Amino acid sequence: METKRIAVIGAGVCGLVSIKSCLEEGLHPVCYEQNNDIGGVWVYSEALRPNQGSAVYECLVTNSSKEMTCFSDFPMPRKTPPYVPHATYLQYLRDYAQHFTLYPYINFNTTVVSVSKAEDYATTGRWEVRTRNNDTGQENVVIFDGVMVCSGMFKDATIPDYPGLDEFEGITMHSNAFRSGSKFTDKNVLVVGGAHSAGDISVDSSRFASQVYLSMRNGTWVIPRLGFGGIPSDMMGNTRFVSKLPAAIREFMVTNLASSKVNHDKAGLQSKAKSFFKGCQMVNDEIGSRIYCGKIQAKPAITRFTKSGAEFEDGSRVEDIDVVIFATGYHLGYKFIDNSIIADSHKDLELYEYVFPARLKHCTLAVVGCVAILGANVPVYELQARWAARVFSGKAKLPGPTQRVLEVRRRQKQTLEDYGRYKTYVPPVPLQEYYAKQIGAQPRILSLLLSDPKLAFKCLFGPAYPTTYRLHGPGSWHGAKKSIEEAWDNVISSIRTRSVAKEKHSNSIILKLFIVFTLVLVIVMHWI
Template sequence: MSSCRERRRYLGYHRQKSAQSKGELRLRVLEAQCVNRIRPSINRGVWVYNDDDTRGEASAMYNGLVTNSSKEMMCFSDFAFPPEYPPYLSTHHVIKYYRDYAKYYDIEKYIKFNTEVVDVSPTDDNQTTGQWNVTTRQRDQEQLIEQTDIFDAVMVCTGCHSKCKIPEHPGMDEFKGQIIHSNTFRRGEDFAGQNVLVVGASHSAGDAATQCSHHAKSTYISLRNGCYVLARRGPKGMPMDSVANRRFSSNLPGFIRSKMLSSLVESRMDVDNLGLRSDKKDVFSSSIMVSDSLPDRILNGTLKVKADIERFTENGVKFVDGSCIEDIDTVIFATGYDTTFPFITREIFDETKMELFKHILSPKYTTLAFVGAVGAPGAQGPVFELQARWTVSVFSGSVKLPDLETRQIEAKERVDNMLKQYGYLKIKFAPVPYQEELASDIGVKPTLDMFLIDPKLAAKVFFGPAYPPSYRLKGPHTWAGARQAIMNGWENTTNPTKTRHITKQNGLNPIFPAIVLFALILAIIF
């Protein structure tokens, strides 16, 4: 059993401002709750919103959550979102889409629900058969039933957001306010009348801070190194991710892409006056936050930006720039997660190193793959889908692997590059180049000969958004609806918002943003 401190960090903790005995009783209650709640959530999926404070269980959905990626960029490559869905989606849109997908392809019969995987280990003859023992646990009424089955291959698809991470700061034990992780955040109105500090520089930090700023007495957000704040609306009102993630621009040198994105951010706000400027000039090495309203909340005084935390005091926080807040009721740490796979021992795979061939495959065990253990600015679902398709191609033998030494060297080089870019272990990269790499391996990458066969489609594919259906145009497992999905991408994005008829003389050419970006590149170079 983990220590009291570890359990309190996992859940967040609250120490009563009254007598110490009551505070100790509260801590003992939290410890007892932790024993039950640290188990995987039952009957609750990641996208299922629940009002309860789930204390670190699977779902971290909060009221009012809207996707950071637009629907045309985050769809499955062979299943378009309904055209009537808005460009950016609420949780009920997303969960219905996934359920519709499962129903359409009749895959629920292959899913064993309400089942916890407790151990994955190689069989005694794994070196020759590649097989695995998988032990699962199910609750039958009041009884837990365990069973072990043998599988030819295993894909671990639990992702990298599993164990809440709260950094250590001096004085935390003496702080009398409430400390929670953003995983337990549900509504801004829960903090009405309080003084709230949100810690973090990514999407959930921005959402928690802006929601609290509508209800709290005062709201602050602490940024360690600053961040780049992107709106969902890009140039000419196009979804930002559909502008940023395109094949032609992804082939540009990194410093040019970083300069283009930083120039766009600074054209919309004064990052110095708002206290948001990142210490890192390279956008892709810095924290990126998607938030439409955070700059406005700063401008109207309901949200204030603070530096990194130096230490906690009994009732407040002191920051590294010397400033202090003397009366804090709640601190919300939106500081991410530690990647962990508790059902696999570190002798099999060490998640503290994350050395995986192609960021997917165990170099040593070629029938053990990790899908979704990466991050990307923009839609991540299509990245995970291509990882799954690549893995299946490896398992089936259609993609041949290099020797063990080559796989180990390649896996370490990828991690070393991440360490060099971020200064710590963070597996996050631009999605399009990585998707193209995997797509090339399995034979589904779009090629330039499309310009001879279907020039209109080719223009959309190479200069327009990198829509997921572009990986269903050729190679194995093509989709008959791929061309239509790509050609109608802009129409499906804009039509749901056209609820008032307006006559325009000149409509927006979907290729126009590409021309604008090309002009901007020339301006930067010359």
């Protein structure tokens, strides 16, 4: 039987895991990358590259800890800090591609012009991919058995249309053009937005600017990278056990963590959404202190701009603004494919389980990375790629178009009821567990309880490390167990550069056993 050829569009995180997943399933990937390097948005450039959406800036570090954001069978080096600077993460991607010999499958400086159904799609499910060589301008058309769209869901920057904005005489820019706050020394800067990049840009600019103002339409929930006891927040919250708890308990846990580091009300950050999961979130460790020392002032939504400043919905005004930076997100961007297949709005986007266009007759096209995660993105995207490759190889099946569309409609209705708008922003663990189940890679907890109780305990109550999806099933990795056992030490080893004496504390063995028994009982009751 002839090996199926799969087009992989993009060589960022999603593209790399897709190439590797295809190889694991005996498929032949052909990747097209419009730039001359892998890494996608993780490649730092002073200038905004053509067709680029989001971009990294000098101060950027990962929002998720290294053990939660690494690939499932390629742990980060012990020397890597718990939260990873963008240049270090890019090198990690290059090491990954080198280790698994992915480079030979990548065609650099090649833009995908269009993806459309081949003439024989109705019977074969094949696709016609038109590409253009960026150096020569030569176009080429190739027929593929499947396509994995990995180019990133955000391309076109969104700048809201405010009254008076066209009359404002200062500098206006989107956050994708921001590189360093040092460029705004002694300036008055207004940042618009309430999510991660708005916080990063405000904090970095506040080190150099005369004054920074942060305008938020609905406020935000600020989550610190470090949780209680110095444990990375995502390692505390993104566990299988926590994901099984009632929503009210999870809400209580995360809001208490947020409130323990920042008094949102006093700092002017308070979200209009009383529920954490329904509001805007910002991962940031410093914005509270920068507000408390006066370098950042939180402001409500903008009502209009003047020639030199802005007015806000509480009636206040700020004049002498030199720079306005809009950290206001992006539109969906898959311009090389028809909107009827991948829509350009969340309202019309019909992706079955965020991966497969629901209405297609043949499940031979998958979108990897078209979902925002309240936590680490990489493990979710990798499982999406593994699932898609398994479907392409015929080893995993999907329901028919009618059932797929019904499921999309159900999810859209639920999202609209929960959030009042269409969005693709979900917690990682339930989605990871779903994908893993589809490919047979979910950790076999009950089996582990008998064969390796300690490992079972780590999988149940510890962080849902990406490596746990390499313990069993297709693509299992012999180093998975060791990686899980050493994960916490790997987090600490890079920062413990000074030896100190540890005070030993005695604990009741009876209390420990009681806690373990209770938690296991709860899990057994709710797990299956």
